[in-house]
Amino acid sequence: MSEAPAPSPHTHPIRVYWEDTDAGGIVYHASHVRFFERGRTELLRAMGVHQSATVDRSEETALLFTVRRMEIDYLKPAFLDDLLAVETSVQDLGGSRVTLLQRLTRGEDLVAEAVVTVVAVGGNGRPKRLPPDLRARFVALQ
Amino acid sequence: MSEAPAPSPHTHPIRVYWEDTDAGGIVYHASHVRFFERGRTELLRAMGVHQSATVDRSEETALLFTVRRMEIDYLKPAFLDDLLAVETSVQDLGGSRVTLLQRLTRGEDLVAEAVVTVVAVGGNGRPKRLPPDLRARFVALQ
Amino acid sequence: MSEAPAPSPHTHPIRVYWEDTDAGGIVYHASHVRFFERGRTELLRAMGVHQSATVDRSEETALLFTVRRMEIDYLKPAFLDDLLAVETSVQDLGGSRVTLLQRLTRGEDLVAEAVVTVVAVGGNGRPKRLPPDLRARFVALQ
Amino acid sequence: MSEAPAPSPHTHPIRVYWEDTDAGGIVYHASHVRFFERGRTELLRAMGVHQSATVDRSEETALLFTVRRMEIDYLKPAFLDDLLAVETSVQDLGGSRVTLLQRLTRGEDLVAEAVVTVVAVGGNGRPKRLPPDLRARFVALQ
Numbered sequence: 431m432s433e434a435p436a437p438s439p440h441t442h443p444i445r446v447y448w449e450d451t452d453a454g455g456i457v458y459h460a461s462h463v464r465f466f467e468r469g470r471t472e473l474l475r476a477m478g479v480h481q482s483a484t485v486d487r488s489e490e491t492a493l494l495f496t497v498r499r500m501e502i503d504y505l506k507p508a509f510l511d512d513l514l515a516v517e518t519s520v521q522d523l524g525g526s527r528v529t530l531l532q533r534l535t536r537g538e539d540l541v542a543e544a545v546v547t548v549v550a551v552g553g554n555g556r557p558k559r560l561p562p563d564l565r566a567r568f569v570a571l572q
Numbered sequence: 573m574s575e576a577p578a579p580s581p582h583t584h585p586i587r588v589y590w591e592d593t594d595a596g597g598i599v600y601h602a603s604h605v606r607f608f609e610r611g612r613t614e615l616l617r618a619m620g621v622h623q624s625a626t627v628d629r630s631e632e633t634a635l636l637f638t639v640r641r642m643e644i645d646y647l648k649p650a651f652l653d654d655l656l657a658v659e660t661s662v663q664d665l666g667g668s669r670v671t672l673l674q675r676l677t678r679g680e681d682l683v684a685e686a687v688v689t690v691v692a693v694g695g696n697g698r699p700k701r702l703p704p705d706l707r708a709r710f711v712a713l714q
Numbered sequence: 715m716s717e718a719p720a721p722s723p724h725t726h727p728i729r730v731y732w733e734d735t736d737a738g739g740i741v742y743h744a745s746h747v748r749f750f751e752r753g754r755t756e757l758l759r760a761m762g763v764h765q766s767a768t769v770d771r772s773e774e775t776a777l778l779f780t781v782r783r784m785e786i787d788y789l790k791p792a793f794l795d796d797l798l799a800v801e802t803s804v805q806d807l808g809g810s811r812v813t814l815l816q817r818l819t820r821g822e823d824l825v826a827e828a829v830v831t832v833v834a835v836g837g838n839g840r841p842k843r844l845p846p847d848l849r850a851r852f853v854a855l856q
Numbered sequence: 857m858s859e860a861p862a863p864s865p866h867t868h869p870i871r872v873y874w875e876d877t878d879a880g881g882i883v884y885h886a887s888h889v890r891f892f893e894r895g896r897t898e899l900l901r902a903m904g905v906h907q908s909a910t911v912d913r914s915e916e917t918a919l920l921f922t923v924r925r926m927e928i929d930y931l932k933p934a935f936l937d938d939l940l941a942v943e944t945s946v947q948d949l950g951g952s953r954v955t956l957l958q959r960l961t962r963g964e965d966l967v968a969e970a971v972v973t974v975v976a977v978g979g980n981g982r983p984k985r986l987p988p989d990l991r992a993r994f995v996a997l998q
Contacts, residue, residue: 447897448907449744449890451737453627453794458732459639460605464875467602471873475937481874482937485595497601501643507697510737511901511908555649589755590765590884591748595877595936602875606733613731617795623732624795652879653759653766737911743923744893747886769879781885785927791981839933 439519439533440571442472446512456507462542463502466532469516470495470546473530477567492553493561498527499547508534508541520571526550526557528568581661581675582713584614588654598649604684605644608674611658612637612688615672619709634695635703637670641689650676650683662713668692668699670710723803723817724855726756730796740791746826747786750816753800754779754830757814761851776837777845782811783831792818792825804855810834810841812852865945865959866997868898872938882933888968889928892958895942896921896972899956903993918979919987924953925973934960934967946997952976952983954994 444465452458474481474495484493508514515535522529527549534542552558560568586607594600616623616637626635650656657677664671669691676684694700702710728749736742758765758779768777792798799819806813811833818826836842844852870891878884900907900921910919934940941961948955953975960968978984986994 445894447890447894448736448738448742449893452732453735453737453739454636454638454732455737455739459642460602460609460733463602463605464873467875468871468873480937482935485936494596496596497646499643499645500601501641503641504639509908510911511906587752589748589752590878590880591751591886593879594874595879595881596874597879597881600874606731609733610729610731622795624793627794651766652769653764738920738922743926744886744889747889751886778880780880781930783927783929784885785925787925788923 439517439531440469440473440476442469442516442518444468444514444516444534446508446510446514448510451510456509457512459502459504462504462508462534462544463500465514465516465534466502466518466544466546469518469532470530470548472516473518473571477564479564493558494551495528495548496551497546498549500544501546502542502544504542506536506539506541508536512536514541518571520568521545523565523568523572525559528560581659581673582611582615582618584611584658584660586610586656586658586676588650588652588656590652593652598651599654601644601646604646604650604676604686605642607656607658607676608644608686608688609639611660611674612672612690614658615660615713619706621706635700636693637690638693639688640669640691642686643688644684644686646684648678648681648683650678654678656683660713662710663687665707665710665714667701670702723801723815724753724757724760726753726800726802728752728798728800728818730792730794730798732794735794740793741796743786743788746788746792746818746828747784749798749800749818750786750802750828750830753802753816754814754832756800757802757855761848763848777842778835779812779832780835781830782833784828785830786826786828788826790820790823790825792820796820798825802855804852805829807849807852807856809843812844865943865957866895866899866902868895868942868944870894870940870942870960872934872936872940874936877936882935883938885928885930888930888934888960888970889926891940891942891960892928892944892970892972895944895958896956896974899944899997903990905990919984920977921954921974922977923972924975926970927972928968928970930968932962932965932967934962938962940967944997946994947971949991949994949998951985954986 450461517533521531529547532544550558592603659675663673671689674686692700734745801817805815813831816828876887943959947957955973958970976984
């Protein structure tokens with residue numbers, strides 16, 4: 431049993447704009463999906479993965495993360511001008527598969543929670559093993 | 573055991589435009605969420621529920637459907653210009669809660685599959701029992 | 715002076731969904747931009763141009779239309795569930811440049827009007843003369 | 857002739873995410889429209905206008921800014937991961953009307969330029985004179 435404290439999740443702030451809301455007066459439920467994706471992108475950036483560099487499918491180095499499955503629980507509405515945060519941590523790690531736990535918060539409120547499974551794919555669109563250095567960084571977030 | 577045939581799911585066509593794609597060359601994963609919502613809206617319209625009329629929160633008749641939970645499996649990529657279809661059927665029905673099974677297809681291909689739980693809420697944002705006539709229409713789709 | 719009647723503009727229907735609205739209770743002003751783009755895409759499709767086929771930048775046949783300038787006047791608000799139409803006609807035609815006049819209508823109401831200049835570009839991103847057969851189809855819409 | 861230096865425009869940073877791009881590999885042209893709106897929202901916030909507070913249409917204090925006209929020139933493509941900035945300054949000021957000049961930049965590059973006319977409206981949707989203190993703040997940005 432590890433006595434090490436759980437690592438802090440990666441956190442990224444999100445401001446709610448008009449574009450994110452709908453005529454019900456709250457944040458539209460597909461906007462949360464965009465917010466979670468920004469959190470994953472910023473996590474990757476913090477790990478040194480610049481997706482604009484790895485999107486090139488003709489390169490040996492091509493590496494993209496494709497969403498395979500997503501579960502989202504919507505717990506509280508969010509509103510125009512809210513300052514939210516996306517917290518991302520690693521729940522499970524396979525050869526080419528990473529399952530992330532993501533929480534969208536507003537201060538103490540939990541707005542939504544997501545479990546998102548992404549798969550690393552290469553230039554041909556097929557699953558690709560995570561490079562060891564990247565895997566090590568995901569392990570550190572578990 | 574019922575010998576009645578399963579009812580046909582409600583079906584709504586979706587054309588993929590530039591707005592739905594991303595720099596990976598495929599449909600962005602939050603676009604599927606918008607597509608599924610269009611399918612639910614068209615299902616409600618076919619049932620006689622016009623949400624623009626029921627959104628008014630000062631009315632006795634206010635009735636909105638809020639998404640509480642969503643599970644999506646992304647099975648195949650979709651592309652610019654694809655003509656897709658959203659099929660929607662009822663998986664489970666509670667007092668104010670409806671769980672829908674939705675499939676996004678391209679011909680024979682299953683592009684994505686979703687289980688979406690929505691809750692009927694009134695003008696105060698609290699859960700509201702489904703009106704009997706509406707409930708009957710959901711039952712017919714089970 | 716030509717006695718020929720003006721050609722009918724190309725028309726494409728647009729249904730307003732939750733995704734298109736904002737917390738002001740009306741259609742968000744960037745949604746009109748997406749609607750106009752759908753109208754242009756459907757115009758091209760009606761002319762036989764399938765952009766999913768011409769997006770491939772490695773092909774000799776690569777042909778994309780890039781928006782260079784857009785003027786939009788917002789005249790009346792549009793609302794959830796509205797059934798709108800995008801009308802598109804050709805205002806001006808250059809070697810590689812097409813200026814389109816687009817109207818977003820709801821029955822007799824003019825919701826918004828746009829003048830959009832697009833430029834045909836090839837696989838290298840540089841302007842490319844319109845192929846003669848495509849030019850002829852644009853001329854017919856003037 | 858004024859010898860006062862031109863005021864610095866209000867500046868707001870924008871990171872480009874997957875959601876902002878399209879299958880052409882660049883930022884989708886309606887995304888710029890969302891970026892410019894974020895710049896205007898942040899300008900208003902810096903002026904002390906919190907739109908989530910002023911959206912309430914039943915209040916005497918209701919004040920919204922509606923887009924009436926927009927001209928955008930698209931000058932250079934933007935790409936995934938780009939760090940852009942929106943600069944906003946006041947070009948013209950009427951009783952209830954404000955015309956803003958907005959520039960979307962990437963370092964030294966001018967990506968797009970917009971002239972956007974917004975109109976202050978009250979709870980009834982009709983134009984409303986700008987309150988004197990807000991007008992004074994817009995004047996300071998001219």
